[in-house]
Amino acid sequence: MIHVPAPDPFAVFGLARSLDLDERTLEQRYLKLSRECHPDLHRAKETGDCIAVLQRAAEINDAWKILRDPWQRARALLELLSPGALERNKKLDPMFLADALELAEEVAFASAENVPQLRTRLSGAVASDMQTLRAQLARGDVDAAARTLHASHYHRKALQDLDAKS
């Protein structure tokens, strides 16, 4: 089974491809598009529940899900800028992987009083990943950006696991 990527979320939202989107603007845009395209508000025009209307509404919801999350947004952007870059750069530095494994263990065994400090550290790591990624994209180094994105996945996952714990 192979996942077929959803349509370009930036195009669905009519936005220029960019890593940096203003959260509030994005949300407003989502609500506006939903009003324009949601099947509920188009029933009266006898469009009914036809697949095309549903599909368009689904595209908007699915694009919103990607764009609102900085990591998923970055992944979609990279895939659009350089298809295959993510697949090509899957192999990560063994040293990094060892660190990531250690981090996952640290999260799994974190005591309640260590959680806030660990959260700050992980949030910092995710933020710094995004900074690095931004710089790499700015100088057009998609391969380095792809590796950063893959690495960032581990930080993000650790943060999610930490949140699920508490």
Next chain:
Amino acid sequence: MSSEAATPTSPRLVVGIDLGTTNSLAAIRAGKGARVLRDADGEPLIPSVVCFHPDGRTLVGREAKAERLAHPDRTVFSIKRLIGRSVHELGDEPKRLPYPIVAGERDLPRVRVGERQWSPEAISALILQRVKQTAEQALGQPVQHAVVTVPAWFDDAQRQATKDAAALAGLDCLRILNEPTAAALAYGIDGSKDGTALVYDLGGGTFDVSILRIDDGVFRVLSTAGDTHLGGDDFDELLGQRILAALPRVAGKVGASEDPYVLQAVRKAAESLKIKLSSAERADLQLDLGARGTVTLTVTRAEFEAAIAPLVQRTLDCVQRAVKDAGLRLEQIDDVVLVGGSTRVPMVRARLRGLLGKEPHTGVDPDLAVALGASIQADVLAGNDRSLLLLDVIPLSLGIETLGGAVQKLILRNSTIPTSVTEEFSTGVDNQTAVDLNVFQGERELAKDCRRLGHFKLRGIPPLPAGLPRIAVTFLVDADGVLRVTAREQRTGVEASIQIVPSFGLTRDEVRRMMLDSIENAQADYVAREAIDVRNKAEAMVRGTQKALAMAELPPDQTYAVQKAVKALGKLLAANADAAALKQGCDDLTKVTATIADDVISAAVAKALREEQQGS
């Protein structure tokens, strides 16, 4: 806020219907507000009860409820607890009902009345018909279109069954709407008050909690959680057990708990005890069961609360999970809304207040809020109101079974609907023309722990060597939360036909436990799942590489190197090696093939296609 003048191309009258476990009713949008539709006696609530009287009449509503004690085995109530489920899933629930349940086709429950068997859909349809008639009398005109509400936690099968019931009642169901979402609409009709609301909906048989963000007329559900098997009926059941225990034992007679009359009388007495205990500190019961003897019992509120405490705690666990899933903290909830008759129980209110630190809103009658909200959404769908928009979510993840019994999740729970995902599938055997897909709903990693919604058969795949067809299957969840599947073969553009066989294979208990279990068992699931994935991957690699080798013309030294690595991996598979060893074997094979893979595959594919064309 913008509100266009309503000039619908085809003005339609659309009512909102709350099809409840205990009571049902309809409402209609009226000006800025909404009003419930009452019968000739001014009553809005229609008991969700149907009585098949021995004299041949079919009674619905209050008349049917009045026959509960006279004809306990012919008076059907709480049918909502059975809809869209299988007999197997119901477990021992039918034993506690005074009317007989038998297994019909595909193990679906049927209510047996004399010679006839009734499906839950058909009984729900009788209730909906009565609601429709009441609405028509109140409005003085025919009603054909409706929005019908369901618990947010209802899955695909239960939603579909409810739609079927509406169709059987002669209603065009324009939307299946989630009850807590409807209630939120009733509380913030024009959506002018922005903020975050938590709707706590404890009805007769189901519990839902939804978190909504209201933003300039857009009601966006952020998360939902619940239990389709927890409600006021369960409170009654606990009180009923106390009454049964106090019943004098009569030697040599059939157990009291198997006598339909006693069951129904006890149920009725328990309900009245519960209602008394909502306003009084203690309640007395004098129950005369004729030959069965008399029960005299006093229950204090403290005793009642101790008995229901674990159930109330379960609802609070759901509340916390929903808040977390919404990405919020408890203190970020601006408003708390109570819906459902069971929220009248003082302990429920007190515990919720304790958890959220806020006084819940009770401005709208909890029995009417859902229908009122449904009528507002009905007005939107009729094209009369374009200022409001509802964005709801799917309550449980949807996925398909992969080799070895793992579930690959395609659509995650709490995704805004409509939503869709497209995956590409291929064949495993040469000239295979059909592919089977099993669709599951639930949060667990393995298929056996999720609920199998149905079985999809893709047909009409062009005969090609294994792995060559590319069938794109689109899973679309519509605005009712119901799944639609379409498929297309990519090379030929042929629309594959899909045959859907709905099934309800697993116990409902598993669905109920799924969320909690998925947290508790996440680790064990992950390990089991990973082992299956690695094995599948290794097997596919061995097959694929052998095939490619046979088709591609490689220099002998390369062929030898690849064959060596394939053999090594094959040996590991035959020896049932663990996941780590298999992973290593896969990596070794990849290393060998990586440099030549592109050439081999493109050559192999080209050759296979050439042979295919020559053959035909």
